[in-house]
Amino acid sequence: MAVGNDTLPKLLPVPGLRLATVSAGVKTPGRKDLVLMELAPGANCAGVFTQNAFCAAPVAVAESHLGASQAQPRYLLVNTGNANAGTGETGLRDARACCAAVAEATGSDAAEVLPFSTGVIGEPLPVEKITAAIPAAVTGLDADGWADAAEGILTTDTRPKGLSVSFNCDGIDYVVTGIAKGAGMIRPNMATMLGYIATDAAVAPELLQRLLSEATDMSFNRVSVDGDTSTNDACVLVATGAAGNAVEQDAGSALALALRDAVQEVAVTLAQALVRDGEGASKFVTVAVEGGLNEQECLDVAFTIAHSPLVKTALFASDPNWGRLLAAIGRAGLAELDVDRVGLYLNDVLIAERGCRAASYTEEQGVAAMAAEDIVIRVCLNRGDAAASVWTTDFSYDYVRINAEYRT
Amino acid sequence: MAVGNDTLPKLLPVPGLRLATVSAGVKTPGRKDLVLMELAPGANCAGVFTQNAFCAAPVAVAESHLGASQAQPRYLLVNTGNANAGTGETGLRDARACCAAVAEATGSDAAEVLPFSTGVIGEPLPVEKITAAIPAAVTGLDADGWADAAEGILTTDTRPKGLSVSFNCDGIDYVVTGIAKGAGMIRPNMATMLGYIATDAAVAPELLQRLLSEATDMSFNRVSVDGDTSTNDACVLVATGAAGNAVEQDAGSALALALRDAVQEVAVTLAQALVRDGEGASKFVTVAVEGGLNEQECLDVAFTIAHSPLVKTALFASDPNWGRLLAAIGRAGLAELDVDRVGLYLNDVLIAERGCRAASYTEEQGVAAMAAEDIVIRVCLNRGDAAASVWTTDFSYDYVRINAEYRT
Numbered sequence: 001m002a003v004g005n006d007t008l009p010k011l012l013p014v015p016g017l018r019l020a021t022v023s024a025g026v027k028t029p030g031r032k033d034l035v036l037m038e039l040a041p042g043a044n045c046a047g048v049f050t051q052n053a054f055c056a057a058p059v060a061v062a063e064s065h066l067g068a069s070q071a072q073p074r075y076l077l078v079n080t081g082n083a084n085a086g087t088g089e090t091g092l093r094d095a096r097a098c099c100a101a102v103a104e105a106t107g108s109d110a111a112e113v114l115p116f117s118t119g120v121i122g123e124p125l126p127v128e129k130i131t132a133a134i135p136a137a138v139t140g141l142d143a144d145g146w147a148d149a150a151e152g153i154l155t156t157d158t159r160p161k162g163l164s165v166s167f168n169c170d171g172i173d174y175v176v177t178g179i180a181k182g183a184g185m186i187r188p189n190m191a192t193m194l195g196y197i198a199t200d201a202a203v204a205p206e207l208l209q210r211l212l213s214e215a216t217d218m219s220f221n222r223v224s225v226d227g228d229t230s231t232n233d234a235c236v237l238v239a240t241g242a243a244g245n246a247v248e249q250d251a252g253s254a255l256a257l258a259l260r261d262a263v264q265e266v267a268v269t270l271a272q273a274l275v276r277d278g279e280g281a282s283k284f285v286t287v288a289v290e291g292g293l294n295e296q297e298c299l300d301v302a303f304t305i306a307h308s309p310l311v312k313t314a315l316f317a318s319d320p321n322w323g324r325l326l327a328a329i330g331r332a333g334l335a336e337l338d339v340d341r342v343g344l345y346l347n348d349v350l351i352a353e354r355g356c357r358a359a360s361y362t363e364e365q366g367v368a369a370m371a372a373e374d375i376v377i378r379v380c381l382n383r384g385d386a387a388a389s390v391w392t393t394d395f396s397y398d399y400v401r402i403n404a405e406y407r408t
Numbered sequence: 409m410a411v412g413n414d415t416l417p418k419l420l421p422v423p424g425l426r427l428a429t430v431s432a433g434v435k436t437p438g439r440k441d442l443v444l445m446e447l448a449p450g451a452n453c454a455g456v457f458t459q460n461a462f463c464a465a466p467v468a469v470a471e472s473h474l475g476a477s478q479a480q481p482r483y484l485l486v487n488t489g490n491a492n493a494g495t496g497e498t499g500l501r502d503a504r505a506c507c508a509a510v511a512e513a514t515g516s517d518a519a520e521v522l523p524f525s526t527g528v529i530g531e532p533l534p535v536e537k538i539t540a541a542i543p544a545a546v547t548g549l550d551a552d553g554w555a556d557a558a559e560g561i562l563t564t565d566t567r568p569k570g571l572s573v574s575f576n577c578d579g580i581d582y583v584v585t586g587i588a589k590g591a592g593m594i595r596p597n598m599a600t601m602l603g604y605i606a607t608d609a610a611v612a613p614e615l616l617q618r619l620l621s622e623a624t625d626m627s628f629n630r631v632s633v634d635g636d637t638s639t640n641d642a643c644v645l646v647a648t649g650a651a652g653n654a655v656e657q658d659a660g661s662a663l664a665l666a667l668r669d670a671v672q673e674v675a676v677t678l679a680q681a682l683v684r685d686g687e688g689a690s691k692f693v694t695v696a697v698e699g700g701l702n703e704q705e706c707l708d709v710a711f712t713i714a715h716s717p718l719v720k721t722a723l724f725a726s727d728p729n730w731g732r733l734l735a736a737i738g739r740a741g742l743a744e745l746d747v748d749r750v751g752l753y754l755n756d757v758l759i760a761e762r763g764c765r766a767a768s769y770t771e772e773q774g775v776a777a778m779a780a781e782d783i784v785i786r787v788c789l790n791r792g793d794a795a796a797s798v799w800t801t802d803f804s805y806d807y808v809r810i811n812a813e814y815r816t
Contacts (some may be wrong), residue, residue: 052735083731086734088764310809314805321529323530355494404727
């Protein structure tokens with residue numbers, strides 16, 4: 001199940017970056033499960049990675065190689081079907097072996113290869129299958145490979161996710177293209193499951209990292225399917241420089257601001273696409289909290305609602321159960337919350353105020369609001385000027401079925 | 409669905425306390441849904457109440473009346489079928505009206521009556537139905553009414569919960585009897601859903617509050633079904649003084665220590681009974697964390713595991729998915745956690761260490777451990793001497809069904 005439109009938009013090539021997607025048979029024979037991306041010499045790359053203490057071996061190696069290559073890796077290698085997480089020292093050796101195989105097939109250095117894995121936790125990575133498929137991947141590299149790659153990185157996702165945005169600045173045309181995967185174990189912390197965004201602009205490493213961190217904070221760090229933070233979350237932003245502009249370093253420049261908007265648009269669209277494709281999802285829910293003392297308390301309320309199993313099962317049932325929403329707001333840990341000032345809306349319908357059902361509210365209004373696939377739960381704390389939104393889904397029979405049957 | 413034995417043990421009368429359970433037709437005609445408890449003059453009472461900012465009207469009134477009566481209320485009135493929560497000023501008036509009706513029927517003062525409600529949130533309390541049933545309740549008061557009362561306070565529970573413990577101290581026989589209810593919206597914070605424990609010992613108010621707080625902290629505050637803290641949680645401890653001992657004030661006395669053990673035994677048994685009767689529960693899971701720097705970080709890890717939807721669906725599937733357990737430990741927020749030192753056990757089977765599957769572990773061992781209804785997940789952090797356990801359940805299709813269909 002998934003919510004809304006499932007058509008992958010046309011993904012534009014990013015000059016200076018080529019992709020290939022092949023089948024290595026990591027978990028399912030014949031499945032296209034290995035993606036190789038080649039970055040032009042001199043391309044800069046920024047990354048954000050999971051904050052989970054049990055981070056996967058490829059995350060540790062990718063972070064290390066990103067530093068070792070001075071933010072100029074030449075290749076990104078992504079396999080699905082096996083997360084190479086919970087694999088200890090063996091996992092680190094396996095991740096490095098994959099990098100070495102790419103280096104050998106391309107004449108690059110192993111430290112210039114960043115590895116990424118997603119899939120089952122705790123199983124040894126089938127290194128031989130992956131290394132055997134690398135030569136075909138190298139041969140297949142193509143600037144037009146984004147759509148295949150968007151398919152190749154999926155696990156329990158039901159559809160690929162991607163977006164391209166193009167813009168002109170000072171007479172030069174630029175493009176930003178991104179893809180992402182993830183449907184469960186989704187409560188990213190500084191990164192999504194896996195996300196790859198690239199532009200042909202030339203951007204200095206510090207500015208690139210800042211653009212990625214800001215975009216991640218507004219997108220992947222604002223979504224939750226089930227509150228579980230993956231061991232493998234990673235998101236990278238590549239700037240190939242093929243557009244030919246002078247390397248941009250100034251965060252306040254016209255190009256930096258245009259890039260910021262474009263990267264955020266891609267990141268937010270991808271993050272929302274993760275939620276729309278959430279495991280068992282039948283609703284796409286925006287939880288918008290406003291009138292808070294600061295952004296953090298708005299996020300605390302929003303995530304408490306987004307993580308409440310009682311709220312999520314009510315959403316699944318299209319039940320305008322505002323009592324469960326009030327209960328979630330009440331346990332979000334806000335100091336000195338005056339519940340009499342809290343207003344609660346479903347879409348534009350005021351459903352509760354002054355600690356109880358609004359006088360104007362009718363059950364029919366609530367049922368009508370809940371019937372839509374896209375729902376906005378709006379909480380007005382009425383004690384400050386801060387606001388924040390997160391995006392989430394409902395909890396369905398299918399969520400239980402998928403996660404009872406699937407060995408992540 | 410529920411886990412384990414469902415026989416209510418014999419509940420012993422507590423001299424100085426009488427109970428009656430009658431039908432008021434609050435939600436379901438004919439259902440026994442109203443419980444009245446009468447405390448002997450001079451009995452002391454301690455209470456702990458929900459920390460949810462949207463606390464229900466009866467909670468606010470009960471806390472206020474407990475103070476106004478100087479911890480010597482004469483009556484406790486409990487209705488099921490309607491929580492009188494999310495009802496604003498009207499709810500407060502309604503709760504006070506119920507107290508006034510008990511006072512009128514018994515010749516006591518309204519401030520000597522503590523009200524408790526559980527059931528649907530956000531509906532007006534049917535005060536007339538309740539007040540109409542109070543005279544019959546007064547007539548029916550009986551020291552042997554515990555078993556009926558254990559039934560009368562239930563909502564989505566599938567079975568009553570209670571325990572009696574008796575002991576002798578310095579030649580005097582004492583009894584402690586308790587009952588509780590709750591199956592969903594269970595993640596108590598300073599109290600359970602509803603719990604009533606009484607003893608015939610004479611205990612001073614300060615010591616009584618301390619005994620209750622200590623017992624609650626070791627029991628109801630260590631269980632979680634779904635992480636949702638109710639708006640109506642309340643637990644009281646009554647000391648009638650009918651046993652005839654001199655009023656006990658000394659926390660270090662033989663009687664205080666014996667009482668502490670008895671009250672904790674009753675509270676822990678009731679708390680575990682809530683989990684065994686958790687909505688949709690097919691497993692009873694103890695999450696035991698040891699080797700922590702302090703108790704709080706042990707609880708952080710234990711509750712992160714207990715609240716993880718991915719862990720809970722794996723438990724439902726009897727899937728020894730230790731990768732999800734490691735992922736939950738890794739996101740519990742412990743500073744400088746050395747994952748290489750963490751050991752993970754299912755019952756007595758070591759399943760993971762040094763960040764990966766234990767060499768000695770076989771899938772057959774894990775499957776065998778998960779097949780039981782009662783499971784212990786044990787986490788050894790190996791960085792200190794603190795330990796803590798919590799009790800929880802799995803996430804099943806039935807949890808979704810119950811909460812998609814039931815309007816709390």
